[in-house]
Amino acid sequence: MKIQSNCLLIFLIALPNLIYAQFYLGASSSANIGVNGRSLQEFLLIDATVNQSAFENTLIEKKASFGGGFLISPLIGYQANKHIGFELQVGRYKTNTVSSTITYNNPSDDKVSISMSGKVFTIRPSIIGYIYKSKPLIYAKLGANYSNCEFTTQTSRQKNQTQTSILINGGQSLGISLGIGSEFSLTNRIYLRTELGYVHANYFPEKGTFTKYDVNGVNQLPNMSDKQKTIHYVKEGNVEQTYLGAALDAGTHLSPQIPISSFGLSIALIYKFNKRKTKS
Amino acid sequence: MNKIFLICINILIASISKAQFYMGVQSSYNIAVQGRTLGDFLLIDGSFSNTTNDNVFKDKRSSFGGGLKFGAIIGYQVNQYIGIELNSNFHKTNQVSTKATEGNNTTNMSMNGNIISLNPALVGYFFNGNPKIYSKLGIVYNSGKFIYNYNLKTASNQESYSYNLNKGSALGLSFSFGADWKLKQRISIRTELCYISANYYPKKAYLEKYEENGQNQMPSINPKDFEITYSKSGNSDGEYYGSALGEGTLLRPQIPMNGLGLNVGVIYLFRKK
Numbered sequence: 001m002k003i004q005s006n007c008l009l010i011f012l013i014a015l016p017n018l019i020y021a022q023f024y025l026g027a028s029s030s031a032n033i034g035v036n037g038r039s040l041q042e043f044l045l046i047d048a049t050v051n052q053s054a055f056e057n058t059l060i061e062k063k064a065s066f067g068g069g070f071l072i073s074p075l076i077g078y079q080a081n082k083h084i085g086f087e088l089q090v091g092r093y094k095t096n097t098v099s100s101t102i103t104y105n106n107p108s109d110d111k112v113s114i115s116m117s118g119k120v121f122t123i124r125p126s127i128i129g130y131i132y133k134s135k136p137l138i139y140a141k142l143g144a145n146y147s148n149c150e151f152t153t154q155t156s157r158q159k160n161q162t163q164t165s166i167l168i169n170g171g172q173s174l175g176i177s178l179g180i181g182s183e184f185s186l187t188n189r190i191y192l193r194t195e196l197g198y199v200h201a202n203y204f205p206e207k208g209t210f211t212k213y214d215v216n217g218v219n220q221l222p223n224m225s226d227k228q229k230t231i232h233y234v235k236e237g238n239v240e241q242t243y244l245g246a247a248l249d250a251g252t253h254l255s256p257q258i259p260i261s262s263f264g265l266s267i268a269l270i271y272k273f274n275k276r277k278t279k280s
Numbered sequence: 281m282n283k284i285f286l287i288c289i290n291i292l293i294a295s296i297s298k299a300q301f302y303m304g305v306q307s308s309y310n311i312a313v314q315g316r317t318l319g320d321f322l323l324i325d326g327s328f329s330n331t332t333n334d335n336v337f338k339d340k341r342s343s344f345g346g347g348l349k350f351g352a353i354i355g356y357q358v359n360q361y362i363g364i365e366l367n368s369n370f371h372k373t374n375q376v377s378t379k380a381t382e383g384n385n386t387t388n389m390s391m392n393g394n395i396i397s398l399n400p401a402l403v404g405y406f407f408n409g410n411p412k413i414y415s416k417l418g419i420v421y422n423s424g425k426f427i428y429n430y431n432l433k434t435a436s437n438q439e440s441y442s443y444n445l446n447k448g449s450a451l452g453l454s455f456s457f458g459a460d461w462k463l464k465q466r467i468s469i470r471t472e473l474c475y476i477s478a479n480y481y482p483k484k485a486y487l488e489k490y491e492e493n494g495q496n497q498m499p500s501i502n503p504k505d506f507e508i509t510y511s512k513s514g515n516s517d518g519e520y521y522g523s524a525l526g527e528g529t530l531l532r533p534q535i536p537m538n539g540l541g542l543n544v545g546v547i548y549l550f551r552k553k
Contacts, residue, residue: 036452036477038534041522046531059531060513083406083413129415129457131404132361140404140415142457175314176475178455180404180417198453200477200538202314235339254324254337257316261477 022079024272026193028089029072032264034096036200037065042247042256043153044114048102066118066151067199067262068096075268077128085128087141092121095151095260111158118151118168120260124177124199141179141197147260148172149203152211153248165212166248168205171233173260175201183270193268203258205233210250227251300552304353306367306545308474312374314538315343320524321428321533322389328382344393344426345476345539346374353470353545355403363403365416371395371424373537388431393480395424395537399454411459412468420478422450422537428485428525442489443508443525445482450537452478460547470545480535482510485525 039046039061047060073091080086097117104110126143151168181195208231213220221229231248233255247256317324317339325338351369358364375392401418425446432439458472487506490497508525510532524533 036479038479039531041531057516058514059516061511061531129404129406129413131406131415138361138404140417142415142455176477178417178453200314200453202316237336239335239337254317254319254339 021081022272022275023077024079024191024270025074025076026191026268026270027072027074028091028193028195028266028268029070030195030197030264030266031070032068032093032197032262034065034068034259034261035198035263036067036261037063037259040064040098040116040256040258043116044102044112044155044248045098045100045116046102047100050102050104051106053106062098062100064098064116065259065261066095066098066116066120066203067201067260067264069093069120069262071122071264071266073122075270077270079128079130082133083130085130085139087126087128087143089124089126090122092119094119108159113156114153116151116153118149118203118258118260120147120149120203122147126177126179136182136184137191138182139180141177141181141195143177143179145175145177145199145201146172147175147201147203149205149258149260151203151205151258154212161214161216163212163214164210166208166231167211168208168231168258170206171204171255173201173203175199175261181266189272191270191272193266193270195266195268197262197264197266199260199262201260203260204255205258206255207232208248299359300357301550302353302355302357302468302547303550304468304470304545304547306349306351306353306369306470306472306543308349308369308472308541308543310346310349310374310474310476310539310541312343312346312536312538313475313540314345314477315341315536318342318376318391318533318535320522321391322380322430322525323376323378323391324380325378326380328380340376340378342376342391343536343538344373344376344391344480345478345537345541347372347392347539349397349541349543351397353547357403357405360408361405363405363414365401365403365418367397367399367401367418369397369399371397371422373426385432385434387433389429391426391428393424393426393535395422395480397422401454401456411461413459414457416454416456416458416472416474418454418456420450420452420454420476422452422478422480423448424480426480426482426535427488438491438493440489440491441487443485444488445485445535447484448480448482448510448532450478450480450535452476452537456543458543466549468547468549470543470547472543472545474541474543476537476539476541478537480537481532482535483532484509487527 071093077087099115132138179197355365373393377390401416407413456474460468485508
């Protein structure tokens, strides 16, 4: 009896709030730039000139983040009342590419070009707070950002025409997403949304696999053992690296951090379903 | 023209009818989040064997966004929808400690910081009753120093040194969600969840202490030999890319300062316009 009366009380409190309750769905596209990057020296993503005999190494900082790219995603949301709502956004994007060149001179001249890019699948559940409830509707969003990533690093060495490609995958990324935006009504049910969004996230891969290793145009992969072709990124273990922070040699390494933080502008079209109504 | 001007004035007066200055003090407890293994500072748990080349490392994700903060708040609620606020804080960061062993030798390393931060923010109000519920989006500027300690104990020897990393800054983003609970007409208690994303880039590091078996070795050292300059680009003396503790010029390292914290504050509200 007590439980029933409590349920009734909660229902009566929720009822006035549900006058504003509304489901919606839509499609969003956003252009993002990578932010909060750092020099990914463990992936050799650094511009440098190395003079091996004079020990003069000229390095140039290159802040790399892979949050940039063009994201198209469907979204589904529920405005619970005039104060808060919930939303889920799912999407996939091809990241920006970060490229670098290391020039070696003295005693022998050589040049290594490195590039890295990825594909990211992302899920963003968010809670929305509505700041201004009229036209346009202004809101702020706070959410989690779960990403599943796959990166490719390609190196091309002038000497011996050596080319390698490593596929880096496994593992995942859990970050935070923030947004502030506004909704303009186009018709009774269709709305145009503009939003500024920030995502802070880092990807920790589990595995790297050589998918290409050519020397002077000859494929070397058939001569390599599985052990020579595979990199294991671990949280803890027996690590075979020559210095802390190496991430591209075969063997076992500590899991590197790949920044995928982004800042972007998104535009979306939203379709709002019928509002729930109470009997008056 | 005059009519438009009058309409603008009327809209402005209507909108600032809720305008209000406020100031207060706050303190927060923060936990460090979203760190990474700072191998460039040797902040890593490990055991080494030079004979068998067996090196066992443990991932230690370090961020210095944790710790206690104390500060002051000044703000202005422009109307019922938005406001602006400035927070200034003193932040004593969490400490990250690691241990590496090699046979009977043990090395302990630790790092922590003392930071002054400025945090201007835009406030959006969701609910203007009691409690007043809001969210904040702002910029964080951090300035201060980090202290790095290294202590090596062997069977017959003990060596310890400290570096002071400073003259750098961090620029980041802050996002908060909170509630102001009115106690009296002019006094409110604030509770706030705050997330900060920032990275500190030092410009210099100086050797502050160098002892062997308790004996100060600093007088016998040329200070220039133990000064590190961190640069964005230039002739770097690093033995390998990513070292941050050898003397000379090195590429500047990134020190994560991401944190998630709970703020409690007391706010004094001035008379409304």
